[in-house]
Amino acid sequence: MSPLHWLTAAEIRRRVAAREISAEEVTRAHLERINGCEPRVDAFLTVLSDRALAQARRVDAALAQGGPAPALAGVPVVVKDVLDLAGVPTTCGSRILEGYRPPFTATAIDRLEAAGAVILGKANMDEFAMGSSTENSAFKPTRNPWDGDRVPGGSSGGSAAAVAAGMAPLALGSDTGGSIRQPAALCGVVGLKPSYGRISRYGLVAFASSLDQIGPLSRSVEDAALSASVLCGWDPKDATSAQRPVPAWADSLGASAAGLRVGVPWGFLERGIDPGVLARFREALEVLKAAGAQVVEIALPHASHAIATYYIVATAEASSNLARYDGVRYGSRRGGEGSLSQMYGETRDHGFGAEVKRRIILGTFVLSAGYYDAYYLRAQKVRGLIRADFESAFEACDLVATPTTPTPAFRLGEKTSDPLQMYLADIFTVPANLAAIPGLSVPCGLVDGLPVGLQLLGRAFDEATLFRAGHAYEQAADHHLARPPGFA
Amino acid sequence: MAQATVETVERVARLARLSLTAEEKALFASQLDQILAYAQSIQGLALEAATPMSHAATSEIFREDQNTPGLDRSSVLEAAPDAVDGLFRVPKVLG
Numbered sequence: 001m002s003p004l005h006w007l008t009a010a011e012i013r014r015r016v017a018a019r020e021i022s023a024e025e026v027t028r029a030h031l032e033r034i035n036g037c038e039p040r041v042d043a044f045l046t047v048l049s050d051r052a053l054a055q056a057r058r059v060d061a062a063l064a065q066g067g068p069a070p071a072l073a074g075v076p077v078v079v080k081d082v083l084d085l086a087g088v089p090t091t092c093g094s095r096i097l098e099g100y101r102p103p104f105t106a107t108a109i110d111r112l113e114a115a116g117a118v119i120l121g122k123a124n125m126d127e128f129a130m131g132s133s134t135e136n137s138a139f140k141p142t143r144n145p146w147d148g149d150r151v152p153g154g155s156s157g158g159s160a161a162a163v164a165a166g167m168a169p170l171a172l173g174s175d176t177g178g179s180i181r182q183p184a185a186l187c188g189v190v191g192l193k194p195s196y197g198r199i200s201r202y203g204l205v206a207f208a209s210s211l212d213q214i215g216p217l218s219r220s221v222e223d224a225a226l227s228a229s230v231l232c233g234w235d236p237k238d239a240t241s242a243q244r245p246v247p248a249w250a251d252s253l254g255a256s257a258a259g260l261r262v263g264v265p266w267g268f269l270e271r272g273i274d275p276g277v278l279a280r281f282r283e284a285l286e287v288l289k290a291a292g293a294q295v296v297e298i299a300l301p302h303a304s305h306a307i308a309t310y311y312i313v314a315t316a317e318a319s320s321n322l323a324r325y326d327g328v329r330y331g332s333r334r335g336g337e338g339s340l341s342q343m344y345g346e347t348r349d350h351g352f353g354a355e356v357k358r359r360i361i362l363g364t365f366v367l368s369a370g371y372y373d374a375y376y377l378r379a380q381k382v383r384g385l386i387r388a389d390f391e392s393a394f395e396a397c398d399l400v401a402t403p404t405t406p407t408p409a410f411r412l413g414e415k416t417s418d419p420l421q422m423y424l425a426d427i428f429t430v431p432a433n434l435a436a437i438p439g440l441s442v443p444c445g446l447v448d449g450l451p452v453g454l455q456l457l458g459r460a461f462d463e464a465t466l467f468r469a470g471h472a473y474e475q476a477a478d479h480h481l482a483r484p485p486g487f488a
Numbered sequence: 489m490a491q492a493t494v495e496t497v498e499r500v501a502r503l504a505r506l507s508l509t510a511e512e513k514a515l516f517a518s519q520l521d522q523i524l525a526y527a528q529s530i531q532g533l534a535l536e537a538a539t540p541m542s543h544a545a546t547s548e549i550f551r552e553d554q555n556t557p558g559l560d561r562s563s564v565l566e567a568a569p570d571a572v573d574g575l576f577r578v579p580k581v582l583g
Contacts, residue, residue, distance in 0.1 A: 345507030380540035
């Protein structure tokens, strides 16, 4: 039998509901696992042992009284440190939030706990979710469990690495340009960026508000579907959350992809892909065909402009969102003995790391007088064309497939001095955020011993098709069962 | 199209309330220049007829403007670097 730390969320929930194991036992097993593995991975910024055990006991007590087992009863979860949990530090991977303990809890975390999940701790990340390697954390880099000299991807690198190393079956991340899907692919786990508006962002530290989405990372598509049904839904505290029905997605998964038309934008995939990644991608398409899907070629003529568009739109929004870190309302303050503007400048210069400053500079520049029309307004127009590309493509197909990333995990330090190269790691994930559509990354095998992902993109609010195709693929290919060597 | 210089970075940093070191200014100028050169790809597109996508929401939802309780003041002020008498305290603003 599998050790407790390799069980899926669905299996943990089943056993806890049947009273075969207690939520407390499951939580203890994962806390022990964290003790054993964390020194090699550095996935966590905070481990909440006492709080987790108390929550587990509450779940057990409710079940002992004969209450119904909620959807995630006893399931341990790690949350990216971009989400607020009342009374627990939120760092967002930044020094500027030093000492900050939010007085409120993110709706996504509230929903998990209401469904019986147990929050184990908060995961490391690139500062303010800006990065593709988790090396921009102000505290420490996280290591890829498949190769400790390589990055786990980012910005949700701590979440992905924790799930890959068996420290939690489920994690929350946030995805502004690929920050869930890219680390999921590079760590060999499943990652979902839902449609824009699916999950309330109340309590999520804002990076780029027209792009940010919260989503789950897991070791199976079923677990992604199970947790998405808990997380999604309208929230009066987030005006951008959608009033759409939320199906019990995990209940309608099957082994067949019959009748699904999978569009492949070959023109967009021509350049810059590692040959091994391309080989795994072609194999994945064959598996989908064998499961009954039809593969068709589609065009996304403006997708090649997605990175340029993204880094204008996202940084413009970030420069505005990050104006709130002014040393007045929360976090750290520097230069308080001088003038107000001196205090602002010193607080921000000391509190922000290099990538955050770089993006604030770029975002402020593209919004500044004389450059707004040439950069920001043009980027917004190209964004509309990218979304229109997908709308046309979805007339000929039900979902779009690409590799999640152009390469497997790169080495620590390999791209830190070249921001543009780091940005290009997001080439295949960024279009979904610009188009506000959902995206799922599923493990699709190894390249030189390192995992890579198959990305499936769907129509807005059609997560159901992604789960169906992803699950059918996963069950046929079994790549999601591969474990990092050295993490038995 | 403009090239990013140290002066550009200084001007933008002032707008963004960032006081940067000389090294940071030089580094960001060269990196900003490189990123803007990459972003030139969108300058060649014919966009006269295109509508800017200014937000991602699929529908506008209106609600009644009702009073609801906010966060407790003392719990909010606890997170502030400096607070006194139920207020945020900041350095002197007027001379």
